[in-house]
Amino acid sequence: MDHSSWLVTCxxxxxxxxxAFRFEELKVWQMALDLSNxxxxxSKKFPVEERFSLSSQIKRAADSVVLxxxxxxxxxxxPEFKRFLDIALRSAVEVVACLFIAIKRNYISKEEFDKxxxxxxxxxxxxxxxxxxx
Numbered sequence: 001m002d003h004s005s006w007l008v009t010c011x012x013x014x015x016x017x018x019x020a021f022r023f024e025e026l027k028v029w030q031m032a033l034d035l036s037n038x039x040x041x042x043s044k045k046f047p048v049e050e051r052f053s054l055s056s057q058i059k060r061a062a063d064s065v066v067l068x069x070x071x072x073x074x075x076x077x078x079p080e081f082k083r084f085l086d087i088a089l090r091s092a093v094e095v096v097a098c099l100f101i102a103i104k105r106n107y108i109s110k111e112e113f114d115k116x117x118x119x120x121x122x123x124x125x126x127x128x129x130x131x132x133x134x
Contacts, residue, residue: 023073028126032069032088035119036062039095042116046107054107058098064091065123078134085131089124096120 023029039062043055065088072084096117103113 021070021074023070026069026073026130028123028130029066029069029073031119031126032062032065032092032123035116035123036066038116038119042102042108042112046102050107054098054101054105058095058102061091061094061098064088065095065127069127082131082134085127089127089131092120092124092127 036059040059043059046055068084068088068091072081072088075081075084099108099113099116099120102108103110
């Protein structure tokens with residue numbers, strides 16, 4: 001099987017390769033994918049007792065942003081895509097809420113909080129702009 005046309009990542013940046021799926025071209029999806037990886041790394045700093053609680057919750061929320069943008073982009077109608085973007089937006093807000101819990105419990109530094117808060121603020125604006133452009 002020829003894997004040469006598969007999407008590859010290197011240092012969390014997407015390489016330009018022929019794209020088979022519409023979502024791969026979306027900047028918001030690319031950024032969400034990078035942030036999902038950042039959240040995964042960040043959650044590994046949480047205490048072990050949070051593995052099945054906050055750590056799992058923040059990772060699932062971050063992954064949900066990526067997955068809902070992708071799934072919605074394959075929809076047959078604009079209203080259907082908008083519905084998935086609404087879910088992605090809510091998941092991004094959930095990540096931010098988890099960040100507040102994590103900093104309140106001293107699991108992350110202020111710098112880590114600020115960096116991710118700002119990034120998810122951008123993601124929310126991008127999702128909203130994409131949704132409203134339809």
